[in-house]
Amino acid sequence: MSSSDPNALKTHQAATTPTARSSPSVQASRQWFLSDGRPASDSHPVRKGSIHTYVCGQEAFQAIAADIEAAHKSIELICWGFDPAMALDRSKPRRPESPWTSGETYGALLERKAAQGVQVRLLVWYNDAGSCVQNNLVGYAQPAYDHYPGGVVAETWAERNRGRIGAAYPLAEQRQDYCTLWWRRATKGHIGNLEVRCRDGVKDAVKASLADEADKPSSEGGQLKGWFDEQKLVEAYATHHQKPILIDFDHNEGATAVGYIMGLNSVTDYWDTSQHEFDSPLREPSGATAADLSKAQEAGALVDAVLPTALRLGLPISRRPYRDYAARLTGEVLVDVNLNFVRAWDRARRLPELKGDGGNSISKVSPPVVENLAGMDPQTKVPRSALSGRRAAPAKLMAACNAKGPIVPLQVLRTQPEEPYADGQTRQAFDKSIKRAYFHATGEARNYLYLENQYFFYEEWARHLKAARLSFLNGVQTAPAASSEARMLHLIVVTPQPENVGMVPRTYDTLKSLGEANSMRNQHEKIEKELQSQKTKFLKFIGPSDIAQSAQKIQAPTHKVDGELVQDGKDLALKVIVCKLATANRASPKALGAARDIYIHSKLMLIDDEYLLLGSANMNQRSMAADSEICVATSHQDHARELRRTIWGQLSGQTINGGAGTPQEVADAFKNFSKLAAGNFDLIRAGKAITGHLVKFVDERVASDRVG
Template sequence: MSMNDHAKLYQQKLGYNRNMGPYQSLSLPWWVRTPQEVYGPRHGCELEPLICGEHVFRRLEQDIRDARRCIDIISWGFDPGMVLVRGAAAQAGQRVGDLLQEIASREHHPVKVRIVVWHDDVVAQLLMKNVPGYYGLQFPAIGCCRTGYYSEDHQYYNAEWFDKACSNGLTNIEFRVRKVPVSFLRQSLSGEASPGSAAAFAGKVYATHHQKMILIDYVDPPKAVGYVMGHNFVTDFWDTEAHLFRDPRRERFHKADPSKAWRQGPNIASSTGAYVPGYQPTGDEIDRKQRAVQAYLDRDSWVAKPYQDVSCRLRGPVLWDLNHNFCQAWTESERPESLLAELAPLVAPGVTLAQTISQAVVQRIAARPEPDFFQGRSTMPASLFKLARGQHSVQLLRTQPLHGEKTIKECYANLTRQMQHYIFIQNQYIQYEPWAEHLKECVQRLRDAGYLKPIYVFILTSTPESDGMDQPTYDVASKVGQSETMVVEHNEALERAKKGKAARPAAPEELAKSGINVVMGSLWTCARPPKVGGLGADEYEEIYIHAKVAIVDDAAFTMGSANLNLRSMALDSELNVLSEAMDVAYKLRCDLFRQCTGQTGPEQFSNMALTFKSWQDTMQENSSRKSQGKVLEGQVLRFHVDRKPGKPVV
């Protein structure tokens, strides 16, 4: 399916716009339109983008504490041991699991908490560890051997919390899981081009529920608030806008189970190793033991990498749509199964029927406690949530494979179609080749119509987390004149061109002649400069971009959970917001640009030419500084990958 299939739905006509004068006008049609029924734009709302975990989690913790009725959470991952508001260290503060238990069990205004998280099976947990400690105290560390262990206290806390949550042992807290059935795979991939490798097939089979949203006190409209998030409820996602090098407030992970640290150093039991009443190790033995344990923990651990992410706090009628999305997810979720129950069909096929019947009975019983939950909410009209001073309009967008919805893909198509000056994209994955082709087509249509002003494209992404993502990233980079940023693929493309097997990849100068000017960068941080000498190579660290933001012409923007890749456009469930709130779009652009270069860029709706040149210069300067061991200016460097690509994954 082309990204331009629905272009005719956006044809301009004179209309009445009561949200912005002049009231009879030809205004750009930012709102997503499809032949299917989707969430429409909501007016009288209030939007507040929040950049990086320190800001979003601090704001969120206060909203959670202020809750009086209910909290509904959807997340890709959930880590009850994470601390939302931190002191001098990652564990300095209250764990979110304790916070939720506190508000759910308090004497006055106890809050009903409902949590829905993506969980497919033990293989998914081994690969992603998105619900750390999910299998409880019996199997507390599944997934840790691949991505790192938490501290002993954190790991134990999570396992104990999930033991209680999965058995309905937490007062007023319901925890459920959901997955994307493989039966939806063919429908999701209809009209999409996808790689055919075994690794790619495995990725398709494990489609995920990647939405992140929170809805607080929905049943009390004047106080209701919601979030659509890039951030996960996982400790890795806490960071500051400054992305300080090895900030101790970010989580520390361990290569091996940290409980094994106590095997280091001298044996401070009795000489026989058996319990001897009254035996006490010497002070020297205790000191040597402590130093050996700490040395082991320091040697085999690391501070979580810096994370760049953006979420959005919302109020107003859009909460009606957030509630609809949550209620739909709740009905499609299930109570958690134990690890043994998950493995039973594989280990003992004869157990499958009995287990299926038992699970069905449990699910029916679990669905009965709140018969008025959905009915009560369904009678509340969206107009109840309209804010007297709400100046913003917003549309909730989804990729929802269970319901055949791809409005986020249509959003990217239309933002690019309406663009007249610039687009800024900060995204974890820039791997959707149809978008790159669509960008070129849209700009060519502008030029064919006589619009000859240059278009500026600012792209920020991270080094792909696996070499299987390199080729999909290169497929985009090469289409937008950034082939040279990926050395191995670029050289291979040049060799194919020499042999007449393919066209030479377009250079930036060639693309600029057709009206498209592109910079493609990544974000980095570094240590403070030493008193003598320069920084070492290991004192620079790439900032992991997890944000999913696009801003067009200081006039419209989208943000949320969706990456610019095949998974988010078609396979995984995702949740974004789209808004034409120009004041918010401009401020968000200024804040994100300031992070990159220290400069906000031009005044609203002004020419981006000088800013584009400034980005190019800053990227070049920082590359030079990094090679010379100097402190970086801002955080942006040119995107650069130099390794052999693996077989493409999805």
């Protein structure tokens, strides 16, 4: 995409509007959805339904548990990762079989519903190497012990220590063993009505999708001791990153069907409250060891700074705070959630059987139920009857919407290199509708653009935003009368420090493109010194590194006194603030520090109280072109406005919420956010308690290579 062409993706529908000579002005509404139904998008039509957005895992997982409990016929889950030992609803008492958490575990819940006759289908991402690194299937695949570097878990802790357990059975090992035994039963077909399938990225499809990108992954340098460069990591290790849930789609003609699209992974790390307490037993114990932290740091990972201190002092501490969102959906929008599941399920394979004796000496579970394999293919263990016929909308699908709030327009969007995209203007071999929606909606922003995302390293998007602003402002200047829409746009970005040092360069590029290079001053100075060194006689024949060359190409804007960005001498009517999140330590600040970073796993965009997009997609090239992703968008103003007020209030300690979202209220909120974030940054350095969670984004690390 050229930075001079803000509509290179051709997502806008052209319209001709007649005007009178005496009054040549016109009022027009903004097109938020792709194709907007004119002509209808073949792949992603705008449908009707209801939406409720949950903030953080406590609310979302509790709602999911209730909907699973109410399931009559089917429970279908697509997961990047699955943790059988996590509890969804932690308001329930602790159980003897799972002393590490409160409430019933996810594995036990699904097993119990399957025993009631509900068909449970679980589709996970699995790669024999990637899953060991990510530990996304807890208890199934991970680098379990020093002498066993990877692959599937061959034996439980109890089996390795048979006869020597006694009273010394570490809680972390009990938890891990619980997961391993669950996976054994599930993959061997010992849980009736529960089937687990897996899928992995298709390299050729991913390469074709990436070939369409303006900025290609780099083949220079390499993380992990030079074994993997960015290009290889993205092309060969694409993941299936979706996390939708669909319940009772065709039960009673869809009258009680419900679904979820979210960023939350089904792993216990992602459970947290919206208060993000510094330490909370409900988040489960950290379980990290000094050796774990050392290995993570060697691999370039950013370690929760509180953990090393807690380990050194022998202080127990919970897993770190996490922030994310989930959307509960009902109505005909579930047709597209269903199609996404059916297509993926029908081409997936059975998750390989986890070997072992499968003894029940560890977790107290009901006796295993042997699955009836009469309808299974003996070679693949995949049912002969696939789900491909389940495509039509059940007759009563809208019935579940009646008591769930207003009926609103909704659009399901995806990144799926293995499946085509089609609408009235475009036909492609790969689905990039999430990227198209992000770029399209960004160009429509006039008042504020709020991004909360786990990653923020997609510089192509930053170029697009600037080009869209210039195009819009040029149009305003040529209009016969000034447009009331020609106001300042306030971009608020909330993102964590990159989780791996290899992600620093792309993050720096994106921030530099938005005039925020000083947020990563050390990386900026390293690149500038390298570029200057090429001018010396001694080093002039040594070309700059790929990272420096990439950064050199970026056209960084300058700032006016009031913070407005100026690109190539032209005002952008754009102001930017970049923040991270932290939570105050009000219990023991002297021992563990004044604050603890909140890990932002969110994938949310809000624009002007008129558009909401959330789901599984990050603001990086992986999510826009390589990994499979799914999001949902709506243009319902009341929903977007209330969510914005809730979020801004939470992050500011209820001191700022933007009110009704008028231009003046947004401008005031932006200014106050900037003051709050800068003030909290200084308070943390002074060892004092902060207000709310917003903190000025600063990353002082320096990177010499990249990860994708």
